[in-house]
Amino acid sequence: MKCSIRLKLIAGFSAALPLMAIMGVVSFYSISSLVDASANADHTYQVIDGLERMVSRLKDAETGQRGFIITGEDRYLEPFSTGIAGVERELRDVRVLTYDNPFQQKKLDIIEPLIQLRMEKLTEAIKLRREVGLESALGKISQWDSGKHVMDALLSQAAAMEAEERRLLEDRADKTASTGATAKMTFVAGSYLSIILFGIIAFFLSRSISTPLSRLEAAVWDIGQGDLTTRVQVNSNDEIGGLGTSFNRMAEGLQQAVSTFEISNLELKQEVSERRQAEEEARSLAATLEVSNRDLQDFASVASHDLQEPLRKILAFGDRLNSRYGDTLGEQGKDYLHRMMDASQRMRDLIDDLLTLSRVTSQGNPNVPVDLAAVAEQVLADLEVAIEKSGGRLEVGDLPTIEADPTQMRQLLQNLISNALKFQKPGEPPFVKIKSQLFEDYLEDDTGSAHAEKMLELTVEDTGIGFDESYGDRIFKVFQRLHGRNEYAGTGLGLAVCRKIVERHNGTITAKSKPDQGAKFIVTLPLRLPEGATA
Ligand SMILES: Nc1ncnc2c1ncn2[C@@H]1O[C@H](COP(=O)(O)OP(=O)(O)OP(=O)(O)O)[C@@H](O)[C@H]1O
Numbered sequence: 315m316k317c318s319i320r321l322k323l324i325a326g327f328s329a330a331l332p333l334m335a336i337m338g339v340v341s342f343y344s345i346s347s348l349v350d351a352s353a354n355a356d357h358t359y360q361v362i363d364g365l366e367r368m369v370s371r372l373k374d375a376e377t378g379q380r381g382f383i384i385t386g387e388d389r390y391l392e393p394f395s396t397g398i399a400g401v402e403r404e405l406r407d408v409r410v411l412t413y414d415n416p417f418q419q420k421k422l423d424i425i426e427p428l429i430q431l432r433m434e435k436l437t438e439a440i441k442l443r444r445e446v447g448l449e450s451a452l453g454k455i456s457q458w459d460s461g462k463h464v465m466d467a468l469l470s471q472a473a474a475m476e477a478e479e480r481r482l483l484e485d486r487a488d489k490t491a492s493t494g495a496t497a498k499m500t501f502v503a504g505s506y507l508s509i510i511l512f513g514i515i516a517f518f519l520s521r522s523i524s525t526p527l528s529r530l531e532a533a534v535w536d537i538g539q540g541d542l543t544t545r546v547q548v549n550s551n552d553e554i555g556g557l558g559t560s561f562n563r564m565a566e567g568l569q570q571a572v573s574t575f576e577i578s579n580l581e582l583k584q585e586v587s588e589r590r591q592a593e594e595e596a597r598s599l600a601a602t603l604e605v606s607n608r609d610l611q612d613f614a615s616v617a618s619h620d621l622q623e624p625l626r627k628i629l630a631f632g633d634r635l636n637s638r639y640g641d642t643l644g645e646q647g648k649d650y651l652h653r654m655m656d657a658s659q660r661m662r663d664l665i666d667d668l669l670t671l672s673r674v675t676s677q678g679n680p681n682v683p684v685d686l687a688a689v690a691e692q693v694l695a696d697l698e699v700a701i702e703k704s705g706g707r708l709e710v711g712d713l714p715t716i717e718a719d720p721t722q723m724r725q726l727l728q729n730l731i732s733n734a735l736k737f738q739k740p741g742e743p744p745f746v747k748i749k750s751q752l753f754e755d756y757l758e759d760d761t762g763s764a765h766a767e768k769m770l771e772l773t774v775e776d777t778g779i780g781f782d783e784s785y786g787d788r789i790f791k792v793f794q795r796l797h798g799r800n801e802y803a804g805t806g807l808g809l810a811v812c813r814k815i816v817e818r819h820n821g822t823i824t825a826k827s828k829p830d831q832g833a834k835f836i837v838t839l840p841l842r843l844p845e846g847a848t849a
């Protein structure tokens with residue numbers, strides 16, 4: 315059965331309750347008896363006083379009567395009358411006070427006729443004095459010598475009543491004293507018992523509440539210090555026991571969670587180190603690739619350069635052959651020679667283009683602030699003839715200054731604008747729009763961390779023939795063309811160069827188009843390049 319702290323407290327105080335109740339009853343009883351004793355003593359003194367006053371009033375009446383008899387003056391009758399009235403009043407009061415005491419009532423039954431008798435005699439003597447004279451009254455008084463006996467009898471009855479009252483008082487005082495002694499004893503014993511009982515209750519409560527709470531507090535402190543193996547001993551099945559069990563469960567959970575966390579932390583660390591290793595490998599691969607790329611570029615550059623020489627000779631000798639022996643070659647020979655010269659020329663163009671492409675990275679200039687508006691103006695001047703020929707219209711918006719290679723920016727704009735002018739619908743003059751806007755983007759630096767960068771978005775849009783957007787990627791590859799050379803001149807290198815330039819400046823280039831609905835080329839470039847960003 316679960317024995318809650320509340321139950322324990324109730325049980326402890328219930329044990330103390332009967333003792334307190336006994337002490338309460340005894341105290342009540344003792345106090346009531348002391349109050350009664352005091353009331354009784356008061357009552358006794360009231361009776362005794364009443365009796366004394368009654369006798370005293372009687373004596374007053376006697377004194378008044380004597381005064382009148384001797385002097386015959388009425389003024390002595392006043393104390394007489396007051397005394398008579400006082401006697402009767404006091405007698406009545408004493409009777410009321412002792413109504414529950416048969417002994418005293420009996421005594422009063424004796425006293426009352428005596429007083430009556432005495433008062434009758436006194437009144438009779440006054441009457442004689444008034445009506446007959448002093449002699450006669452004095453004679454009568456001397457005859458009534460028995461009046462003294464009446465007074466003595468009365469006094470002795472009153473004394474007996476007083477003695478009875480005093481005896482009763484003593485009896486009650488004895489009883490009160492013994493009650494007081496019992497109460498005192500009960501109090502002392504009760505107090506000792508209470509102290510012992512409360513001590514026992516306190517001991518048990520401390521054992522079942524305070525001690526386990528302290529243990530719990532120590533365990534919580536240990537957990538706080540990082541010792542997750544700490545557990546508390548649960549000895550009771552009350553709330554504190556429940557608290558201990560919950561604490562142990564919590565510590566267990568915490569320990570498990572921490573160990574899980576440690577494991578996942580370990581795994582995470584391993585993952586991070588693996589990722590770092592992979593990044594390291596990727597970096598070294600990139601470095602190797604860059605080296606081989608550079609080797610390849612060098613090779614392309616050297617090869618193109620070296621190929622130019624024999625090509626030049628082929629063209630030169632072909633030219634001589636044509637001029638000196640052209641007539642002897644015959645029609646077919648001339649045709650062969652002509653085709654050979656054409657192919658050689660084309661090869662020369664291709665080699666030139668390859669050289670141009672390889673120079674984008676091999677012969678790039680350092681980055682400086684470049685005013686794109688000025689660059690666009692120069693390009694338009696260069697393309698003046700082409701613009702006039704096509705009858706096209708150009709609209710150039712505000713262009714900013716960016717950090718870049720000025721020559722390559724010019725190349726970029728030139729290739730894009732010349733394409734826009736070139737790939738026009740037959741008989742329809744092209745309209746080309748060049749505009750730009752700034753935005754913010756997050757770029758990764760060499761360490762792999764991202765940072766906000768101000769970017770430029772440059773668009774070159776035309777109203778020409780356009781192309782199917784599924785070729786959007788292909789057109790940026792070297793020598794890839796979507797249209798026949800006979801329709802639109804070119805080698806298919808312009809956009810490849812553009813992409814290389816843009817990538818060298820940490821930017822991007824994409825195209826949007828639909829056949830017959832014009833094309834839009836979007837270039838993004840950072841306004842400022844991080845140091846050493848370009849090759
Ligand atoms: N504005 C455009 N409208 C439609 N097609 C385009 C446009 N620009 C490029 N193209 C397509 O992409 C191909 C590749 O363009 P790119 O500039 O690389 O080569 P090119 O202009 O044909 O030759 P080059 O630029 O070497 O003189 C073009 O041949 C053409 O088919």
Ligand SMILES: [Mg+2]
Pocket residue numbers: 729732733804807808809
């Ligand atoms: Mg082109």
